[in-house]
Amino acid sequence: MSAPRRLFAADGVLTRAEAQSLIERVVKLSQADEIQVNVGGGMQTNVRFADNRMSTAGSVSNFVVTIQSSYGKRSAAVQVNDTSDAALEAAVRQSEALARLAPENPESMPALGAQQYQEVPAYFERTAGVSAADRAAAARVAIDAAKKAGDLQAAGYIQVGAGASALGNKRGLFAYHRSTSANYTLTVRTSDGTGSGWAGADHPDWSQIDPAEVAETAIRKAQLSRNPSAVEPGRYTVILEPQAVGDLVQLMGFAIDARSADEGRSAFSKAGGGNKIGEKIVDERVTIISDPMDPDLLAAPFDGQGLPIGRQVWIENGVLKNLAYSRFWAERKNAQPTGFPSSMKMLGGDASLEQMIASTQRGILVTRLWYLRQVDPRTILYTGLTRDGTFLVENGKISRSIRNLRFNESPLFILNNLEMVGRPQRLAGTEAGGNVVLPALKVRDFNFTSLSDAV
Numbered sequence: 001m002s003a004p005r006r007l008f009a010a011d012g013v014l015t016r017a018e019a020q021s022l023i024e025r026v027v028k029l030s031q032a033d034e035i036q037v038n039v040g041g042g043m044q045t046n047v048r049f050a051d052n053r054m055s056t057a058g059s060v061s062n063f064v065v066t067i068q069s070s071y072g073k074r075s076a077a078v079q080v081n082d083t084s085d086a087a088l089e090a091a092v093r094q095s096e097a098l099a100r101l102a103p104e105n106p107e108s109m110p111a112l113g114a115q116q117y118q119e120v121p122a123y124f125e126r127t128a129g130v131s132a133a134d135r136a137a138a139a140r141v142a143i144d145a146a147k148k149a150g151d152l153q154a155a156g157y158i159q160v161g162a163g164a165s166a167l168g169n170k171r172g173l174f175a176y177h178r179s180t181s182a183n184y185t186l187t188v189r190t191s192d193g194t195g196s197g198w199a200g201a202d203h204p205d206w207s208q209i210d211p212a213e214v215a216e217t218a219i220r221k222a223q224l225s226r227n228p229s230a231v232e233p234g235r236y237t238v239i240l241e242p243q244a245v246g247d248l249v250q251l252m253g254f255a256i257d258a259r260s261a262d263e264g265r266s267a268f269s270k271a272g273g274g275n276k277i278g279e280k281i282v283d284e285r286v287t288i289i290s291d292p293m294d295p296d297l298l299a300a301p302f303d304g305q306g307l308p309i310g311r312q313v314w315i316e317n318g319v320l321k322n323l324a325y326s327r328f329w330a331e332r333k334n335a336q337p338t339g340f341p342s343s344m345k346m347l348g349g350d351a352s353l354e355q356m357i358a359s360t361q362r363g364i365l366v367t368r369l370w371y372l373r374q375v376d377p378r379t380i381l382y383t384g385l386t387r388d389g390t391f392l393v394e395n396g397k398i399s400r401s402i403r404n405l406r407f408n409e410s411p412l413f414i415l416n417n418l419e420m421v422g423r424p425q426r427l428a429g430t431e432a433g434g435n436v437v438l439p440a441l442k443v444r445d446f447n448f449t450s451l452s453d454a455v
Contacts, residue, residue, distance in 0.1 A: 012061045013042050013043065016166075020166070022037075025088065027168060027170055029088065029092045030069065030092060031096060032070055032099060034069070034169065035069050035070070035095075037067055038068075038166070038304065039064070039066075040063070040064060040163065040164065043162055043163070047139055047157075047158050048158075049139045052146050057136070064079050064081050069098075070108070071096075074099050075099050075105065075108065076098030109305075109328055111171050114174070115173060117302055123162070123204070124204055124206065130182070134206075139211075145219055154186060154219075157183075158182075160181065160183075160206060161180065164179075169306075177302065182202065183200070183428055183429070184202075188215075188218040188219050189222060190226050194226050195222045195225040195228075196221075196225055198388035198389065200427070201213070201428050202426055202429070225390070228401040229401070229402055229403065233451060235448070237361075237364075237442065237445075238442070239353065239442050241366065243368040244368045244369050245346075247384070247430050247431055248372065250434070251382060252288075252380060253434075256323050257340075258323035258324060258335070259329040262275055265378075268281075268323060276320050278320065280320075281315065281416075282416050286315055286317075286318050287316050289312060289344075291310075291345065292310070292311075294343070296424070297345055299341075322338065324339065324341065343437075346437070346439060348422055348424040349421030349423070351422050351423075353422065355420070356422070356440065357393055364391065366386050367386070368386075368429075369407075370384060370387040379410050380410045381408060385452050389401075404451075404455070406452055408447050420442035422439040
């Protein structure tokens, strides 16, 4: 009996050679028409703090091999985290047995052959080497600053990780990508419970996270937002900080499926049939792209089937340039498959937040949005709440903090009502997650529908 083979590294981050060797071992075991093997794993470390004190710290390593066997249009997948010869062979045989029992999938596509991929430099040794002491030191910056203020409580979460993913099949396909991540989100509240401020930072390179800047921003927001007063709901000029823009505009990514548009089920469906590619849909200052190689994004260069993901322009100068095509729908429509983006960037202008405020006679400044839920997919209409710093702007200055408000808005509406566009920045903590880079926006006629008692 052969000796068991298990994880190659304690953190689950396989090298390219290790991943390729593992996939080849599994593929050789296959008796099915097709087999696809996905491997992935990594380490996530974290520290959590609240009420100006550390609360928890930990690390989690994970590794999984997903084996999908196919007979014609029948397929099934099995997952295993034991890489011994016996465990891998058992998983292969189980996936084959299940595949024979599975119903045919009429939209099944043949496996891809060898592809060319860009090598995205998303792995930073500095991030992979972040220690518990490093994470604690970053947290202490906020804790110490909140204590010094005397009437503030800081609560935050710092998560740092490293991981690798790869896939391969019988046809010579092999794809590999490794990355690191660092994410820091901080909420600071006033002791009287009336004020709340938030800030966050995210980057694959830990050295790009500035704990002092995060703490300063959240503390300033908390102090300014103390004792909010109510304003009447209605339509206002709003200044949306980049985080608020990301919370809402990123949701357009769920609506760019070409099939949904062609079948009349999305905001990008054309009356009478087809889609709106080539039509102007938003302000001409809006260009939205996905690009794994963009240094602000650094996303995976392939999808779960091994389809290469390159630079895509979704909206250019306000015109819808492309929609996301799966391989199946691209073949049906004689189009180029794009896969679905794992990143989003809106090219920005040069207006600063201070300039937006100074140019506003009366409006509302929004730090971020929260608890967004879809109302109407045909217009990408969402409802949600402002949170952690909402302010009234009068005569070009922040005049006072105001109570949070519920809104009903669509990213399409706000991108058609632009007044000013800021510089794009990488965001942390959006509800949808992912690699997101968006600017601050000044927008007219933003629809607030009611007041909220939440702080």
